[in-house]
Amino acid sequence: MTALDRADRRAAGPTPRADWRVWGPLAALLAVFYSAISVTNHLALRTTGYDLGIFEQAVRGYAEGGAPVSELRGPGFVLLGDHFHPILATLAPVYRLFPGAVTLLVAQAVLLAVSAIPVTRLSARRFGTGFGLCVGLAYGLSWGLLTTVDFDFHEIVFAVPMLAFALEKLVQERWSAAACWTVPLVLVKEELPLTVAAIGLYLVFRGQRRLGWAVTGFGAVSFAVIVLVLIPAFAPDGSYGQGDNLGGGGPLQLLSEAPGRLVTPPEKLVTVLVLLAPTALLALFSPMVLLAAPTLLWRFMSLKEAHWGIEHHYGAVLVPIVYFAFLQAMATRWPALRAEAVMRWRRVVAAVCVVSAAVSLTALLHGREWSPGERVATARELMALIPAGASVAAGNPLAPQLTGTHDVQLFPSYQGNVVDAEWVLADTLYNAWPLTPQEQAQELRLLQSSGYRTVREQDDYVLLRRGPG
Numbered sequence: 001m002t003a004l005d006r007a008d009r010r011a012a013g014p015t016p017r018a019d020w021r022v023w024g025p026l027a028a029l030l031a032v033f034y035s036a037i038s039v040t041n042h043l044a045l046r047t048t049g050y051d052l053g054i055f056e057q058a059v060r061g062y063a064e065g066g067a068p069v070s071e072l073r074g075p076g077f078v079l080l081g082d083h084f085h086p087i088l089a090t091l092a093p094v095y096r097l098f099p100g101a102v103t104l105l106v107a108q109a110v111l112l113a114v115s116a117i118p119v120t121r122l123s124a125r126r127f128g129t130g131f132g133l134c135v136g137l138a139y140g141l142s143w144g145l146l147t148t149v150d151f152d153f154h155e156i157v158f159a160v161p162m163l164a165f166a167l168e169k170l171v172q173e174r175w176s177a178a179a180c181w182t183v184p185l186v187l188v189k190e191e192l193p194l195t196v197a198a199i200g201l202y203l204v205f206r207g208q209r210r211l212g213w214a215v216t217g218f219g220a221v222s223f224a225v226i227v228l229v230l231i232p233a234f235a236p237d238g239s240y241g242q243g244d245n246l247g248g249g250g251p252l253q254l255l256s257e258a259p260g261r262l263v264t265p266p267e268k269l270v271t272v273l274v275l276l277a278p279t280a281l282l283a284l285f286s287p288m289v290l291l292a293a294p295t296l297l298w299r300f301m302s303l304k305e306a307h308w309g310i311e312h313h314y315g316a317v318l319v320p321i322v323y324f325a326f327l328q329a330m331a332t333r334w335p336a337l338r339a340e341a342v343m344r345w346r347r348v349v350a351a352v353c354v355v356s357a358a359v360s361l362t363a364l365l366h367g368r369e370w371s372p373g374e375r376v377a378t379a380r381e382l383m384a385l386i387p388a389g390a391s392v393a394a395g396n397p398l399a400p401q402l403t404g405t406h407d408v409q410l411f412p413s414y415q416g417n418v419v420d421a422e423w424v425l426a427d428t429l430y431n432a433w434p435l436t437p438q439e440q441a442q443e444l445r446l447l448q449s450s451g452y453r454t455v456r457e458q459d460d461y462v463l464l465r466r467g468p469g
Helices: 004-010 020-043 049-063 087-095 102-127 131-139 143-149 155-171 175-187 193-207 209-234 240-248 251-263 267-279 286-300 318-336 339-365 374-384 438-448
Strands: 391-394 407-410 421-428 451-458 461-466
Touching: 020 102, 020 143, 049 087, 049 102, 049 193, 049 374, 049 407, 049 421, 087 102, 087 175, 087 461, 102 143, 102 318, 102 421, 131 318, 131 339, 143 318, 143 339, 155 175, 155 193, 155 286, 155 318, 175 193, 175 209, 193 209, 193 286, 209 421, 251 286, 267 286, 267 318, 267 391, 286 318, 318 421, 374 421, 374 451, 374 461, 421 438, 438 461
Parallel strands: 391 407, 391 421
Antiparallel strands: 421 461, 451 461
């Protein structure tokens, strides 16, 4: 046991588990709150086939003893040929007991809430219960986690608690435990082996050379094998398609373009500021903050605009890195200050944490409607007309309502996939993606002229079925 561990044990009091009263209720409340946000979205048809429906099809495939196939991505498309996330198979036993998209959303809520435990625990042990609650609350209501909860389900949520526990062990100098929490990250998504390698380098920096180089080598080799061998083996065209987000140039061209891509447009700098601001920028005073570099590099080098900003789920893995860098910076710098200065800074930082949580929560809840709209009942009536087990092509907001009980394709056709399901359910008012309302209407007319008949048309929903009138 290190000196830091003994200090944590003393700060926790005579009973090492006594501080569960701090982090336990907070994690439980976050799980309930996250679930309420996600499940409400789903019941109000605010979730989508891309991505919730796709992930449910993958987990359903595992639960049925097969491959993670997603018909929404394409006929017989094995999702491991798009992204590498075998960790999804761990949801299969739960999904068999509780089949449906809600299972994925609740699992996501629990995983993210669990990640608040080590953040709250460490900050409470080091700096007091009140401060620990402020930090835990700010972490749990950070923008990166709230936007993840508010946008469907994604495999990246498995990485958030793994990283949080790994980083807690790094701060406590429990090097082997940190490595054990780090290594499974390679099973979550293909870019995370780079974060594994970065954590290995951090271990080397902290003097743990043998362990550090082993972790770094494991991360680097895993990344190469996943991107160059495993994903292409499952991909229909035998390549790693997501690599196209970096552009068609080679390594030298990427290096030459890197300075410009990393700082423009200014939206990327805003992302960094939003990430660091809740910690009063103190995270910058810890070398641990550099563990965010792999994720920020691939995001900012990407040509896909969705990767640059603060929306969606892309910032989730960065939140624990920033908060533990913040806690480490305080632990190493505050002892050098006088007691009165420490108390003053503690109040300032706690206030910043509370304000950041309030801002994020207000932004999320502003204008939110908790009850389903009037058209939702109509959509569910039409969905009830489709027999369980039948094939159906559904619009993006309708698809995840059906993926648990039907074979679901995407309507309108996308990326060259042909709509050939027995049933088609379209929302003619939905114009966000993948086609314009005019293009969607044209595809509906083509289906009607090629053997599909209209079963019902109500509240701008259209239900078609293939066969004679």
